[in-house]
Amino acid sequence: MSSETQKILTTGGIPLEESLKKVEKRNKIKAFLLVSPLLFFLIIAYISPIVSLLFTSIDDRMVTNMLPKTFKAMKQWDGKDLPSEEVFEAFYQDYKILIEEKRHGKLSTQMNYEKNGFKSILKKLARKMKKFEEGNYKEQIMAVHKRWADVEYWRALKRRAPTYTYSKYLKGVDMYENEEGKIVEVPEERRIYKILWLRTLEIAFFVTLFCFLMAYPIAHLLATLPMKYSNLLMICVLLPFWTSLLVRTASWMILLQQQGIVNDVFVWTGLVADDSRPEMMYNKTGTYVAMTQILLPFMVLPLYSVMKTISPSLMRAGKSLGGTPFITFWKVYFPLTIPGIGAGCLLVFIIAVGYYITPELVGGASGTLISNQIAYQMKSTLDWSFASAMGLMLLTGVLVVYWVYNKLVGIDNIKLG
Amino acid sequence: MALLKYTEPHYRIWHYFYLFICGCVFFFLIAPLFVIFPLSFNAEEFLVFSEGMKKLDPDAFSLRWYHDMVYGTKNPWGLAAKNSFFIATFATLGSVILGTVAALGLSSRHMPYKGIIMATLISPMIVPLIISGVAIFFFMAKVGLAATHTGIILAHIILGTPFVVITVTATLSGFDHSLTRAAASLGSNPVNTFMKITLPLILPGVISGGLFAFVTSFDEVVIVLFLAGLDNTTIPIQMWTGLREQLSPTILAVATCLIVLSTLVLVIAELLRRRSERIRGIRR
Numbered sequence: 001m002s003s004e005t006q007k008i009l010t011t012g013g014i015p016l017e018e019s020l021k022k023v024e025k026r027n028k029i030k031a032f033l034l035v036s037p038l039l040f041f042l043i044i045a046y047i048s049p050i051v052s053l054l055f056t057s058i059d060d061r062m063v064t065n066m067l068p069k070t071f072k073a074m075k076q077w078d079g080k081d082l083p084s085e086e087v088f089e090a091f092y093q094d095y096k097i098l099i100e101e102k103r104h105g106k107l108s109t110q111m112n113y114e115k116n117g118f119k120s121i122l123k124k125l126a127r128k129m130k131k132f133e134e135g136n137y138k139e140q141i142m143a144v145h146k147r148w149a150d151v152e153y154w155r156a157l158k159r160r161a162p163t164y165t166y167s168k169y170l171k172g173v174d175m176y177e178n179e180e181g182k183i184v185e186v187p188e189e190r191r192i193y194k195i196l197w198l199r200t201l202e203i204a205f206f207v208t209l210f211c212f213l214m215a216y217p218i219a220h221l222l223a224t225l226p227m228k229y230s231n232l233l234m235i236c237v238l239l240p241f242w243t244s245l246l247v248r249t250a251s252w253m254i255l256l257q258q259q260g261i262v263n264d265v266f267v268w269t270g271l272v273a274d275d276s277r278p279e280m281m282y283n284k285t286g287t288y289v290a291m292t293q294i295l296l297p298f299m300v301l302p303l304y305s306v307m308k309t310i311s312p313s314l315m316r317a318g319k320s321l322g323g324t325p326f327i328t329f330w331k332v333y334f335p336l337t338i339p340g341i342g343a344g345c346l347l348v349f350i351i352a353v354g355y356y357i358t359p360e361l362v363g364g365a366s367g368t369l370i371s372n373q374i375a376y377q378m379k380s381t382l383d384w385s386f387a388s389a390m391g392l393m394l395l396t397g398v399l400v401v402y403w404v405y406n407k408l409v410g411i412d413n414i415k416l417g
Numbered sequence: 418m419a420l421l422k423y424t425e426p427h428y429r430i431w432h433y434f435y436l437f438i439c440g441c442v443f444f445f446l447i448a449p450l451f452v453i454f455p456l457s458f459n460a461e462e463f464l465v466f467s468e469g470m471k472k473l474d475p476d477a478f479s480l481r482w483y484h485d486m487v488y489g490t491k492n493p494w495g496l497a498a499k500n501s502f503f504i505a506t507f508a509t510l511g512s513v514i515l516g517t518v519a520a521l522g523l524s525s526r527h528m529p530y531k532g533i534i535m536a537t538l539i540s541p542m543i544v545p546l547i548i549s550g551v552a553i554f555f556f557m558a559k560v561g562l563a564a565t566h567t568g569i570i571l572a573h574i575i576l577g578t579p580f581v582v583i584t585v586t587a588t589l590s591g592f593d594h595s596l597t598r599a600a601a602s603l604g605s606n607p608v609n610t611f612m613k614i615t616l617p618l619i620l621p622g623v624i625s626g627g628l629f630a631f632v633t634s635f636d637e638v639v640i641v642l643f644l645a646g647l648d649n650t651t652i653p654i655q656m657w658t659g660l661r662e663q664l665s666p667t668i669l670a671v672a673t674c675l676i677v678l679s680t681l682v683l684v685i686a687e688l689l690r691r692r693s694e695r696i697r698g699i700r701r
Contacts, residue, residue, distance in 0.1 A: 035528070037515055037519070038516065046549070046556075053555070214442045237446060239450065242686070243675070246653055250656070251453050252449060254453070261452065293445060353545065354548070356546060360661075371545065374547050374548075378643070387551060391548040
C-alpha cells in the first residue's frame with residue numbers, strides 16, 4: 001500500500017507522462033505550422049490594414065505639417081481676439097512655401113472641411129500675396145478679405161493644429177466640436193449621416209424580415225417534398241445563388257424601369273394608368289426588391305439544412321396527441337427551426353448592412369446605404385480619414401451583431417450550401 | 418408532404434394557399450434571370466420587348482449583340498475576360514492551397530487557440546466588403562501593388578480562403594484519422610500520406626471550396642473597383658461601368674454567357690456535394 005504510484009517508464013527510460021507531453025507539444029507545433037502561412041498572410045495583408053484604418057481615421061497630421069510655424073506661433077494665442085502680428089507673419093511664411101510647392105490647394109480643401117468659406121479667402125490670399133511688402137503682415141492679410149479679420153477663421157485654423165483628432169467620428173454622426181469645445185449637433189438642415197445610418201439599419205432590417213418571410217415557406221417545402229421534386233426546386237434557389245451579382249442586378253434594372261415588364265404588367269392589369277407608371281428604380285423600392293431577391297438564397301440555405309434534420313414523425317406525434325396542425329407547427333416544428341432562423345437572419349443582415357453594389361446601381365439618391373457614402377468619400381471627396389472612420393463604425397456595428405449572435409445561438413450553426 | 422384524405426376543408430384551403438405562396442416565391446427567385454435571355458437576342462437597341470418580339474417575329478431577333486461582344490470596335494470584353502479568368506484562376510489556386518493546409522491544421526485536435534484562429538481565418542467573410550476594400554486598397558497602395566494583377570490576386574485570395582477553410586474543415590470532420598495513422602505505420606511519410614490518402618478523400622470539399630473561391634473572385638467588384646487600373650479591368654468592372662453609364666444590350670449578351678457559366682458551376686457544385694456527402698456517410 002504505497003501512497004505513491006509507480007511511475008510508468010517508456011522503453012527509453014523516460015517517464016511516460018513526460019514523453020506524452022513532448023509528443024503533444026510536437027503535435028501542437030505541427031498543427032500551428034500548418035495554419036501559420038494563411039494566418040500570417042491574413043494578419044499582414046488584411047487584419048493589420050483594418051487596424052491601421054484606426055490611425056487613418058484619427059490622423060490629422062496633414063494640416064499640422066503644412067503650417068508648422070503658424071501653429072508654433074499660435075501656442076501663445078488665447079483664441080479670444082485676433083492673433084498677434086507674429087502669427088500672421090508665420091502664416092505668411094508657411095503659406096508662401098506651400099504656394100511655391102503648389103500644395104496650397106490641398107490646404108484650402110482641408111480648411112474648407114473645417115469652416116465653409118475658407119477656400120475662397122485662401123485662394124484670394126494666394127493671388128494677392130505676390131505683391132505683399134515686407135513687414136506688417138497682419139494688416140496686409142486682413143486687407144485681402146474681410147473674413148481674414150474674423151477671429152472665427154483663425155480659431156478654425158487653430159483647431160487643426162493637433163496631430164490627432166476624433167472629429168471624423170463626430171462628423172459621422174452629424175456632430176462637431178464648436179468654438180467653446182463642446183460637442184453639439186449640426187443644424188438640422190445639414191444632417192445627412194444620421195439619416196443614412198438609420199436608413200441603412202431600416203433597409204437591412206426589412207430586407208432580413210422579407211427574406212425570412214419568403215424563405216421560411218419554401219425552405220419548409222424543400223425539406224418536406226420527396227427528393228426528386230425538391231432537387232428540381234432547389235435549382236431555383238441555387239441558380240441565383242451562383243449567378244453573378246451584377247447579372248441579377250442588371251435583370252432587376254430591366255424589370256423595374258419605367259417601360260419595363262413589371263410596369264407593363266401593372267398597366268395591363270389596370271392597376272396604374274399608362275401615363276402614370278410609377279418610378280420603381282433609383283429609389284428605396286428598387287433597393288428593397290433587388291436586395292431581397294439577391295439575398296434570399298442566403299436565408300433559404302441555412303433554414304433548409306436545419307429543417308432537413310427535423311424528423312417528420314415529430315409532427316405526426318404532435319397531431320396524434322391532439323394538436324391541430326397550427327398548434328403542432330407552432331409548439332413543435334417552429335422552435336426546432338430557430339437555429340436556422342438565427343443563422344439565416346444573421347447572414348442576411350450582415351451582408352445587407354454592408355451592401356454596396358446593388359444600392360449604388362438601383363438605389364438612386366434615396367436608396368443608398370452607408371457603404372455608398374464610404375465609397376463616395378474614398379473616390380470623390382478623397383477624405384480618406386472620414387471614410388476610414390465611417391468604415392470602422394460600420395465594422396463595430398457588424399461585430400456587435402455577430403458577438404450577440406454568438407452568445408445567443410453559437411456561430412457553429414453556419415453552414416454553406 | 419402530401420395531403421391526407423381526411424384533412425379538414427379549411428386546412429386543405431390553407432395547404433393550397435401555402436403551395437401558392439411557395440410558387441410565387443420560386444417565381445420571384447428565378448424569373449428575373451430569364452428576362453435576360455430573350456432580350457439579349459433583341460434586334461433593336463432598346464431594353465424592352467419590341468412589338469416584333471411579342472409576336473415572335475424571327476426578324477425581331479438577332480445575334481448582333483453577341484457579335485458586338487466578340488468583334489465590336491474598341492471592345493473591352495476580350496481583355497476583361499482574359500483578366501478575369503487569369504485573376505480568378507490564380508486566386509483560386511492560392512486560396513485552395515493556403516486554405517486546405519490551414520484546414521488540416523485546424524482540424525487537428527492538438528490545435529491551440531482554435532476559436533480565435535478560426536475567427537481570424539474566416540473574418541474576410543464577415544467584414545463588410547466595402548471595409549475590406551478600403552483596408553486592402555491602403556495596404557496594396559503602401560506596398561506598391563495597387564493597379565497590378567498581383568495585388569488583385571492577393572486581395573481575392575484573402576476573400577476566397579474562408580470558403581475553402583470552411584468546406585475543407587467540414588469535409589475533414591467526417592474524416593477517419595486512423596487511415597493516416599495506418600499509412601504512417603506502414604512507413605509512409607506525411608507528404609506521401611497526404612497526397613495518397615487524405616487528399617483523394619477530401620477532394621470534393623477542396624474542389625467545392627475552390628469553386629466558391631473561383632466564383633467569388635470572378636464576380637468581385639468592390640475591391641477591384643478600388644484596386645484596378647486601366648490594364649486590370651475585369652468582366653464585373655466592365656459590367657459595372659456599363660450598368661452605371663448606360664444599359665446596352667451587349668451587357669445582356671455578356672450576362673447570358675455568365676448565366677450559362679453559373680449553371681455549369683451549379684451542376685459541378687451539386688455533383689461534388691452529393692459525392693462528398695456519400696463519402697462522409699450522410700445518407701438521405
